[in-house]
Amino acid sequence: MMTVQSIxxxxxxxxxxxxxxGKAVVRAELLRxxxxxxxxxxxxxxxFDKEYFTNPYSDSRILYAPNTSKPVKRMFAGIDADEAELLxxxxxxxxxxxxxHHPEGIALADLPAVMGVQVEIMHQAGVPVHVxxxxxDTRIAEVSRGVLPINDHKAVDIARLLKIAYMSxxxxxxxxxxTFFADLIKxxxxxxxxxxxxxxxxxxxxxxxxxxxxxxxxCLYVGGLRRRCGRIAATxxxxxxxxxxxxxxxxxxxxxxxxxxxxxxxxxxxxxxxxHMNVVIAGHISSDSIGMNILLDEIEKRGVEVIPxxxxxxxxxxxxxxxx
Ligand SMILES: [Fe+2]
Ligand SMILES: [Fe+2]
Numbered sequence: 153m154m155t156v157q158s159i160x161x162x163x164x165x166x167x168x169x170x171x172x173x174g175k176a177v178v179r180a181e182l183l184r185x186x187x188x189x190x191x192x193x194x195x196x197x198x199x200f201d202k203e204y205f206t207n208p209y210s211d212s213r214i215l216y217a218p219n220t221s222k223p224v225k226r227m228f229a230g231i232d233a234d235e236a237e238l239l240x241x242x243x244x245x246x247x248x249x250x251x252x253h254h255p256e257g258i259a260l261a262d263l264p265a266v267m268g269v270q271v272e273i274m275h276q277a278g279v280p281v282h283v284x285x286x287x288x289d290t291r292i293a294e295v296s297r298g299v300l301p302i303n304d305h306k307a308v309d310i311a312r313l314l315k316i317a318y319m320s321x322x323x324x325x326x327x328x329x330x331t332f333f334a335d336l337i338k339x340x341x342x343x344x345x346x347x348x349x350x351x352x353x354x355x356x357x358x359x360x361x362x363x364x365x366x367x368x369x370x371c372l373y374v375g376g377l378r379r380r381c382g383r384i385a386a387t388x389x390x391x392x393x394x395x396x397x398x399x400x401x402x403x404x405x406x407x408x409x410x411x412x413x414x415x416x417x418x419x420x421x422x423x424x425x426x427x428h429m430n431v432v433i434a435g436h437i438s439s440d441s442i443g444m445n446i447l448l449d450e451i452e453k454r455g456v457e458v459i460p461x462x463x464x465x466x467x468x469x470x471x472x473x474x475x476x
Contacts, residue, residue: 230462382409
């Protein structure tokens with residue numbers, strides 16, 4: 153029997169296991185948070201989010217729970233789960249938890265803190281670590297200013313008044329989809345010659361087949377299907393939000409020919425084009441769904457009924473019956 157807390161703990165564990173930086177680096181980071189906390193004066197300690205001692209992902213948190221040890225028999229899971237989904241959960245009744253991928257509340261306010269993971273992704277793609285870090289710092293500052301005016305606690309207020317447990321699992325599942333892609337590219341590397349081959353590979357994934365039926369399937373964003381794909385990097389999958397636009401020049405110089413992403417701003421697209429990249433946009437909601445589905449399979453296997461809402465394209469990858 154899973155509880156709100158054990159679902160959250162499972163999310164932390166899976167995210168750490170699939171973190172591009174590796175488990176040892178993440179564990180060291182958790183210790184650093186603890187050391188930072190110890191050094192704070194008492195007046196500042198009360199503002200420190202102690203979840204950082206065990207969960208390094210600032211955008212993935214329990215936002216509200218009347219009782220974290222309450223068993224969860226049935227839950228909502230959405231890509232977006234906010235006021236509407238919380239009200240629907242109350243109206244339908246019998247929903248013990250509402251989980252949304254895109255962050256709300258403190259998970260949204262602190263989203264920029266998770267972007268550091270992108271340094272490692274760029275580094276693995278061949279960009280020197282100091283260059284990646286420097287470019288990303290500017291972008292993190294920009295995103296930090298961007299989240300300032302948001303009324304991020306609005307949906308959390310609804311959860312509190314309805315007494316429904318509410319959780320954001322953003323980087324928890326974006327790490328899962330990033331690893332999914334890294335493994336997929338590695339496995340099929342020898343058969344990927346043209347950009348078109350990359351598109352064909354994406355279309356073997358059920359979430360993208362469903363998205364295509366919904367007219368939001370993978371698309372070629374920059375480059376040509378008959379161009380050679382070169383080295384492929386799925387750089388735009390995890391790490392909070394889109395990275396620095398200057399990164400495309402660095403990736404191109406580092407020998408990356410094709411980038412796979414979930415979504416891309418127009419400004420970024422133009423820069424990628426200037427630097428001769430091919431860009432395949434796999435799809436936002438469908439790609440987020442892959443990551444959520446990997447976590448949700450683990451939750452369903454443990455006997456929880458998952459009801460997809462908020463745009464989630466639910467595809468189950470496990471065989472056999474869920475344990476009740
Ligand atoms: Fe995501
Ligand atoms: Fe997303």
